[in-house]
Amino acid sequence: MRSSSVLVVGVSCALASCSTLSVEQAGKLASAGREAAAGTTAFLQVPRERNGAWIEGSAFAASYPLPAPGVTTCNRYGVQPIPQSTRTIAEAYYAELDKTARFMGALDKAYSAYAELVAYDARGEFNTAYDGLVGAAKDYIGVSFDPGVTAAIGSIGGLVQSERQKARAKQGSERIRRVLEGFAPAFRAHQRGFTGLREQQVREGYQHVATLWCAGLLDARPLIAELATGYGLAPLGPDPVTASDPQVNTAIAKVLEERSKLRGRDVDQAFEKIAKTFDDLIVEHRKVEAGQAADIGLLTAQIAELRQIVEAYSQAEPAS
Amino acid sequence: MNKQKVLDELEAALVALSDQLGDLLAQTDDKAERRALLSRHSTLRDTYFKALVADLRDFNDTVLVLFDDLKAVRSELDEALEDLRDTPRILRLATEMIKLGGAIIVAAAV
Numbered sequence: 001m002r003s004s005s006v007l008v009v010g011v012s013c014a015l016a017s018c019s020t021l022s023v024e025q026a027g028k029l030a031s032a033g034r035e036a037a038a039g040t041t042a043f044l045q046v047p048r049e050r051n052g053a054w055i056e057g058s059a060f061a062a063s064y065p066l067p068a069p070g071v072t073t074c075n076r077y078g079v080q081p082i083p084q085s086t087r088t089i090a091e092a093y094y095a096e097l098d099k100t101a102r103f104m105g106a107l108d109k110a111y112s113a114y115a116e117l118v119a120y121d122a123r124g125e126f127n128t129a130y131d132g133l134v135g136a137a138k139d140y141i142g143v144s145f146d147p148g149v150t151a152a153i154g155s156i157g158g159l160v161q162s163e164r165q166k167a168r169a170k171q172g173s174e175r176i177r178r179v180l181e182g183f184a185p186a187f188r189a190h191q192r193g194f195t196g197l198r199e200q201q202v203r204e205g206y207q208h209v210a211t212l213w214c215a216g217l218l219d220a221r222p223l224i225a226e227l228a229t230g231y232g233l234a235p236l237g238p239d240p241v242t243a244s245d246p247q248v249n250t251a252i253a254k255v256l257e258e259r260s261k262l263r264g265r266d267v268d269q270a271f272e273k274i275a276k277t278f279d280d281l282i283v284e285h286r287k288v289e290a291g292q293a294a295d296i297g298l299l300t301a302q303i304a305e306l307r308q309i310v311e312a313y314s315q316a317e318p319a320s
Numbered sequence: 321m322n323k324q325k326v327l328d329e330l331e332a333a334l335v336a337l338s339d340q341l342g343d344l345l346a347q348t349d350d351k352a353e354r355r356a357l358l359s360r361h362s363t364l365r366d367t368y369f370k371a372l373v374a375d376l377r378d379f380n381d382t383v384l385v386l387f388d389d390l391k392a393v394r395s396e397l398d399e400a401l402e403d404l405r406d407t408p409r410i411l412r413l414a415t416e417m418i419k420l421g422g423a424i425i426v427a428a429a430v
Contacts, residue, residue: 067346078341089369196372
């Protein structure tokens with residue numbers, strides 16, 4: 001969508017809390033928004049990035065005999081290679097995630113342009129980026145999505161330079177915020193769509209790792225060290241701990257089984273934290289627009305945490 | 321009624337069958353039964369993945385009836401998987417889950 005009309009703002013700034021608006025906070029909000037978009041994009045890429053490991057892990061586990069009466073095998077879950085039908089559906093799933101990633105790309109551009117709009121009078125760049133963002137939102141939420149603001153930011157007259165800058169910051173913030181308000185509920189509505197396949201990758205990944213462990217190809221010392229953390233005990237010696245000891249073999253297999261059950265919940269929690277970041281971003285936009293003190297520090301800390309979560313999520317480890 | 325509830329049922333059935341698949345295979349030499357177990361597991365996973373991707377929003381009367389049946393079958397499957405003695409029953413229930421899940425994906429898609 002290309003906005004055709006141009007809004008000229010004259011005295012409205014005085015009525016719109018511009019005088020107390022902090023341009024510095026608006027700039028920081030732009031940085032936080034870009035970080036949120038980048039973190040979410042990284043989150044969305046994880047299932048596709050782990051696709052190869054998922055397929056190859058199943059191929060490895062499936063090379064061991066299937067369980068059968070009288071047969072001892074390391075493929076104790078009955079893993080089969082991932083068939084073509086499943087791979088095709090997974091590709092369709094990744095394509096769905098790409099739609100959201102495209103919205104995140106447009107959001108990143110809009111925040112980048114917003115930072116320039118706030119810093120200097122880059123209305124042209126902002127209006128172009130905003131049109132791109134609205135287009136991406138319509139693609140994501142549905143063509144009926146209406147941010148409620150159709151006018152591009154135009155020249156702002158009748159005010160001193162600093163007030164014009166604040167007026168631009170307010171108008172730009174309102175536009176991005178309205179799009180985010182449409183995006184946030186749609187994003188939450190897709191939660192299971194985002195997390196379901198990744199959860200299954202993680203669950204099956206533990207089955208593949210259990211095969212590797214049983215086959216004597218892994219060293220359990222890091223896992224044992226994790227279990228002992230905080231209890232004042234350290235794992236023994238420099239030698240690898242492998243499945244050659246039947247008791248250790250069974251014990252580690254049990255730990256992997258429990259982790260497999262718990263980790264799906266971590267995936268959901270990771271999504272929830274990302275969704276909350278967008279909710280909080282909307283709140284901070286409103287504060288900036290109202291000339292109130294925004295808690296950008298808290299938002300930045302949340303986004304930093306989001307980055308850690310994405311990293312942990314890609315490794316099927318707890319988001320702690 | 322929403323997509324989440326459909327996904328919950330399909331996922332629970334898939335996880336339960338995945339957890340027990342190795343033990344089920346370990347107790348039967350019957351080739352047809354073994355092939356059927358692997359096939360149902362794989363197809364149930366495909367059904368769940370298709371439901372994840374599908375845009376399920378039309379929860380009409382037919383879908384609601386199908387969903388009630390899906391819940392009932394899932395509950396029966398859970399029960400059958402607690403006691404692994406009746407593989408034919410487990411196979412029949414897993415097949416029903418796939419049929420009902422597929423029908424819901426078609427009937428509720430917009």
